[in-house]
């Protein structure tokens with residue numbers, strides 16, 4: 001039946017990958033992941049390992065290894081804005097033997113600011129156009145996944161045009177979570193936005209404050 005194991009690799013820091021994820025990764029005949037993910041799971045010598053981040057190439061590799069137990073590592077948790085969904089769309093649910101859950105970068109962001117992630121509306125502009133960005137401000141508790149182009153600065157500048165700083169809100173930029181360069185920046189003014197040094201991995205959190 002299924003030959004693919006999707007493994008949630010956590011937000012990046014090796015201490016945030018679960019024991020079961022590491023075990024499942026080491027048990028696979030073929031293991032695909034980013035450099036950071038592969039370093040975290042410490043592959044065995046007899047495994048065929050591919051360091052790969054191109055989605056198209058990952059799909060090809062999965063297809064080429066139909067006869068082998070193939071593990072694919074995905075960022076954070078496989079259940080939210082994940083390559084996992086693309087794999088299922090392409091190969092079908094039956095092709096996937098197992099999805100191993102993990103720690104999402106969104107969970108870490110909320111832990112860092114000491115807030116629950118109940119009723120949080122998650123938006124992703126990772127590889128997506130900024131269409132509908134203004135809708136973010138209609139929600140009380142929001143997490144926005146960014147990317148290098150649609151980074152925290154670009155997104156916050158646009159949201160300021162839509163009135164972000166006019167309402168009572170707590171705003172945070174959470175960068176490189178669980179990694180050595182981790183930073184959580186509280187934003188309260190246009191000057192704070194100007195000062196942001198953007199990073200490759202960023203989540204913007206916006207919380208409305210009730211009177």
Ligand SMILES: C[S@@+](CC[C@H](N)C(=O)[O-])C[C@H]1O[C@@H](n2cnc3c(N)ncnc32)[C@H](O)[C@@H]1O
Pocket residue numbers: 011012075076077078079080081082083103104105106126144145146147174175176177178179200201202203
């Ligand atoms: C394709 S989404 C994957 C989200 C993933 N499924 C999860 O649960 O974290 C990638 C985005 O997640 C966020 N992200 C992932 N790892 C992160 C980290 N260590 N620090 C901050 N944001 C991170 C960034 O917004 C990044 O562009």
